[in-house]
Amino acid sequence: MNADETIKSTPLCDKHVALGAKMVPFAGWNMPVQYSGILAEHHAVRNACGVFDISHMGQFLVSGEGATEWLNRMFTNNLNKLVDGMGQYSMMLNEKGGVIDDLIIYRLGKDDFFVVVNASMIDEDYAWLTARKPEGISLVNKSDAYVGLAIQGPECEAVFAKMCPGVELPVRNGILQFEADGDACVVCRTGYTGENGFEFFCPAEQGVKWFEKSIESGALPCGLGARDSLRLEMCYSLNGSDLSPEKTPLEAGLSWCCDLTKDFIGVEVLREQKAAGRPTALVAIEYTGKGAPPRHGYEVQLPDGTPLGEICSGVLSPSLGKGIAMLYVPAAHSKIGTEVNVVVRGKSVPAVIIKKPFLKK
């Protein structure tokens, strides 16, 4: 985003401050990085239940005859695999096969979709899609209409039962539209933490009420700090850090959500990479020795000092108690078991490429 753009706040901002959150700018939004502490919040999600404000994320509604065919050209995954009430992870690529955004798309009905996109990409995604939209298909940016809560952790079902008595959560990757306490709500059985969880969307003006209900029902407010360490332990990519317009989904290790048998923007580049081999690969490395936490931008080398690349995402894993990171390396050096060094302030910390994810569940 440009420096002169004003920072946005979600409808829950005052509530975050009242709960003692430390607020930081993220993707153009003023967001809570932590309340009680990143480690406590991380462990709450792994062992009990946490709630994250995801109101900054974007929601589009796409409908009209031909919407399925059109979105199948815009996105990498195959929408013909979806039945009503189910969603899939997918990506939107540029002509070079690079990632513009990663997203989740739900089929509400025939030619009727609910799309959840990254906060920082709402305007760019909307403009990209609008420029390519055939007449007769409706694309509506509903991002400001919703407050979103990601409720995650092994106790999430009990929390939902208290928030919305009598409503049954959809199956994994499913979506349900329902009315609760007089509000039109949407619940999606997905998440970004690796735990059992759901994402709950309600009318923006009712957001504080539902956020409070989730806390009263047993969810601990959690900030972006814990969200980052939780997702990285699972090797879930963060757009802007692990995904970029310069890297294809094949390089990011996300070929499973790209159906190369259908035509979509960027598919030719992916087909060529599949045939000829991808130039780089996003690998997961784990410290084998003690050292300062790996962070974005740190250089990674082979033991002989040959530079391999720079860390995209890194953290001291709260669950594993060691440094973990992801970075792009030349595909020739991407084998599991490859020993590397992370350079931290001039010191080399030994690490090894491991099979994803870091946290085996």
Place this chain on the structure above:
Amino acid sequence: MSNPADYKYSSEHEWISPAVDGVVTLGITDFAQAELGEVVYVDLPSVGDTFSKEDSIGAVESTKAASDIYTPVSGEIVEVNEALDAEPNTVNNDAFGAGWICKIKLDDASELDELMDADAYTEFCK
């Protein structure tokens, strides 16, 4: 937590204890640890290293950020707080005591006069 009256303070938020036989203890202040958040790793200097004042001698890493530790005095590292390897969050829990970073044998005790006293540092943090 109030800033100990007999310590000296730097604008980079380190504290220095009164010299005993020419040796001072260095740590980061309670204000600094609160700003950093949960400390997960302390990059300690090595015993025998020598530094000039304002050199980076190591780093304190929290869940959020890495922050260099700058020594406000010149000298030689004579001891480091190895207990921080196992329990880095001692820096959060007891910044002015058990969370000390290292002990430094002073080259020039007059450098201490350039530092803030507790009142001046308290004012500096406002």
